[in-house]
Amino acid sequence: MKPWLFNRCVALLWTLLLLFCELSFGDRSHQICSNPSVFADAEVNLVVLPYVSVGGSKSSLDDIGQRLALIVKLDTFAHVLEYGSLGATQMEVPQGADPDTCLPQVVIPKLLGQTPGADVTAEKGKGLIIVWGVLYEEDDDVVIQSYARFLRRDTSESLSFSIDKFNFMGQPSSQVVAFAPRAFKKSLLSEIENSYQRADFVHKEPKDDSEGEPLPRPVAKCISCRGELTPGFQVQEYKGEWIHVRWIDPISRREREGWIHAAGSLVGKSLDNALPELHFIQGCVGYLKQRIASMRGDTLPHALANAATHEFQEFINLNASTEAKETNAVALELAAIIQALQGNDVKGAQQLFDGAVSLVPSDPNAVTLANIYQISQEWKTRKAITNTESTADRLTKVATVSRDATMALSNLRNFLQVLQTLPIESLPKGLSGSALQRKIQAIDRIELPSS
Amino acid sequence: MPAKPALQKQTSGLRDFIVENLRTMSRGRAFVIPCRGRFPQDATEYTDGEFDSLDNLRVLLEVWGSVDDPVGGRGSLGFVLVPARSVAPPALFVVRRSGRDFLSQAQQGAVLEMFAPIAIGIHDYQNRKFEDAVPNLCEGINKLQDSVNSSRLANDLAALEEQNKLLIAVRRVVSDAIRQARSDSRSRYQLVSPGSDGQFPCPFAGGAR
Numbered sequence: 001m002k003p004w005l006f007n008r009c010v011a012l013l014w015t016l017l018l019l020f021c022e023l024s025f026g027d028r029s030h031q032i033c034s035n036p037s038v039f040a041d042a043e044v045n046l047v048v049l050p051y052v053s054v055g056g057s058k059s060s061l062d063d064i065g066q067r068l069a070l071i072v073k074l075d076t077f078a079h080v081l082e083y084g085s086l087g088a089t090q091m092e093v094p095q096g097a098d099p100d101t102c103l104p105q106v107v108i109p110k111l112l113g114q115t116p117g118a119d120v121t122a123e124k125g126k127g128l129i130i131v132w133g134v135l136y137e138e139d140d141d142v143v144i145q146s147y148a149r150f151l152r153r154d155t156s157e158s159l160s161f162s163i164d165k166f167n168f169m170g171q172p173s174s175q176v177v178a179f180a181p182r183a184f185k186k187s188l189l190s191e192i193e194n195s196y197q198r199a200d201f202v203h204k205e206p207k208d209d210s211e212g213e214p215l216p217r218p219v220a221k222c223i224s225c226r227g228e229l230t231p232g233f234q235v236q237e238y239k240g241e242w243i244h245v246r247w248i249d250p251i252s253r254r255e256r257e258g259w260i261h262a263a264g265s266l267v268g269k270s271l272d273n274a275l276p277e278l279h280f281i282q283g284c285v286g287y288l289k290q291r292i293a294s295m296r297g298d299t300l301p302h303a304l305a306n307a308a309t310h311e312f313q314e315f316i317n318l319n320a321s322t323e324a325k326e327t328n329a330v331a332l333e334l335a336a337i338i339q340a341l342q343g344n345d346v347k348g349a350q351q352l353f354d355g356a357v358s359l360v361p362s363d364p365n366a367v368t369l370a371n372i373y374q375i376s377q378e379w380k381t382r383k384a385i386t387n388t389e390s391t392a393d394r395l396t397k398v399a400t401v402s403r404d405a406t407m408a409l410s411n412l413r414n415f416l417q418v419l420q421t422l423p424i425e426s427l428p429k430g431l432s433g434s435a436l437q438r439k440i441q442a443i444d445r446i447e448l449p450s451s
Numbered sequence: 452m453p454a455k456p457a458l459q460k461q462t463s464g465l466r467d468f469i470v471e472n473l474r475t476m477s478r479g480r481a482f483v484i485p486c487r488g489r490f491p492q493d494a495t496e497y498t499d500g501e502f503d504s505l506d507n508l509r510v511l512l513e514v515w516g517s518v519d520d521p522v523g524g525r526g527s528l529g530f531v532l533v534p535a536r537s538v539a540p541p542a543l544f545v546v547r548r549s550g551r552d553f554l555s556q557a558q559q560g561a562v563l564e565m566f567a568p569i570a571i572g573i574h575d576y577q578n579r580k581f582e583d584a585v586p587n588l589c590e591g592i593n594k595l596q597d598s599v600n601s602s603r604l605a606n607d608l609a610a611l612e613e614q615n616k617l618l619i620a621v622r623r624v625v626s627d628a629i630r631q632a633r634s635d636s637r638s639r640y641q642l643v644s645p646g647s648d649g650q651f652p653c654p655f656a657g658g659a660r
Contacts, residue, residue, distance in 0.1 A: 397654035
């Protein structure tokens with residue numbers, strides 16, 4: 001049958017045209033998203049943007065999307081309190097406002113100080129996790145899809161392993177992940193609504209039936225942050241599912257305190273199980289804390305590192321039936337990096353790196369991480385490298401298909417140089433003496449285009 | 452006969468899920484914008500002239516949703532890979548909505564992001580940026596291969612055939628991109644050798660374990 005109605009289309013455009021398009025984002029001057037903020041003092045900030053409702057003639061923001069964002073933030077935050085030095089902020093826009101003002105590609109550059117507009121930006125080297133998503137309602141069902149980006153400001157997520165004087169660099173396959181679409185019954189949304197009512201309320205005591213008052217807006221929280229009581233909260237302590245917070249009343253300017261019911265906010269059903277991405281986000285907090293600790297020459301406490309690894313594994317368990325292989329691979333890579341930096345469980349870390357490769361065998365970053373970790377650990381323990389030929393072959397392939405060709409070529413060259421230090425009889429014919437030298441010379445002749 | 456509002460909403464919602472996926476997973480390599488007010492009347496509208504016009508506007512990929520059968524509740528999603536017109540004509544891919552509900556359709560829709568790296572890669576190839584083209588083309592080929600191998604197209608033989616044709620065409624483009632890159636003695640593609648058939652496959656064709 002001939003199509004009789006076509007919906008409006010969308011186009012993927014090359015770079016320059018977007019510069020023109022960005023001018024059309026409209027008035028953002030009175031919207032909270034237009035003045036995003038994080039806790040400068042916090043080592044890691046979680047920022048949750050409202051879920052955008054789609055399916056109409058135009059995407060829109062409604063109560064459900066904004067409330068879902070609040071629940072995601074509160075639930076995640078309540079599960080990661082033990083890490084310390086964390087901030088969490090939920091962005092909002094007034095009802096009926098243009099949702100484009102809350103697009104991640106608009107908000108994130110502000111938070112990183114790349115474009116003006118943020119009240120407080122993330123500091124260099126500190127972690128930032130941004131969560132956003134889309135929401136579709138139909139009859140009794142609601143379908144959502146979440147996305148997340150993680151980073152440390154002005155800091156590469158690459159990491160290095162060394163063999164003697166030779167450095168090998170790798171990085172996660174992606175710092176942006178798409179989670180599988182999830183469906184809820186509206187009855188569950190009603191429970192979210194109820195939990196929103198509870199989470200949006202500060203009690204005098206950690207009991208649901210104690211007196212209290214609604215949370216002041218904007219809703220943001222920070223733990224172990226110094227001198228940052230407004231516009232968010234400072235978390236004093238947590239007791240089970242309850243968080244003890246204090247804040248400055250925006251009208252009286254007096255300090256206030258109370259309890260928020262956060263974790264396990266859905267009656268009879270864990271939000272983490274309904275939304276496996278919360279496990280990923282919680283693991284991601286641990287990953288960033290580990291990377292920040294490593295920068296200081298420190299490591300995350302072992303129990304916390306294991307907790308973060310467990311969150312990633314839990315995410316994969318709940319996500320196994322979906323087609324989100326890339327996201328599962330990133331989860332495995334981040335868990336592997338935590339374990340590799342901890343240094344206690346080499347075999348476990350290698351299994352996690354290899355698990356990522358088995359999910360995305362063509363991904364050059366996954367292949368690199370698995371291979372450079374393996375050779376560095378073999379060298380560390382036995383001063384030897386097995387599978388020299390297949391490793392050289394894989395690193396050569398990575399060098400020809402990686403988007404970071406400089407890093408990939410450096411890894412290959414360093415590997416060949418390491419092989420030159422091995423006894424010649426331990427190497428296969430194709431990698432011995434003059435053959436190795438010719439390969440290194442071939443790499444040295446390469447000039448990458450400047451693009 | 453007008454489409455049921457529910458069906459129209461569902462098709463729009465599915466398109467918006469796919470668009471958000473494209474927006475996010477293109478990771479700054481390209482940008483996604485809604486073409487407000489643009490309503491393609493028919494697939495036959497995509498003539499050579501229309502492709503030229505889209506190309507001049509620097510459009511790589513156009514996505515639309517359509518309601519094919521307002522009574523039966525069928526719809527489809529169309530993808531126009533503008534740079535692919537010369538290598539895999541007509542470069543128009545229509546995927547019929549399948550699956551018992553919106554969730555299963557949205558889950559299937561996520562894989563359609565494969566069209567983005569292919570469009571970007573062919574664009575680079577046509578602009579003789581061979582070194583940039585290969586990583587995108589190979590990413591697209593691997594995802595397209597996954598799509599063709601999966602069971603999700605089992606009931607949509609037309610889409611399966613279209614995607615198979617595209618796969619063959621893009622493999623030819625990759626081989627030629629590597630061959631052309633190798634004409635420069637300083638290219639990193641000097642590190643690879645052709646297969647027994649003289650063609651250059653993607654380096655990780657079939658994966659690496």
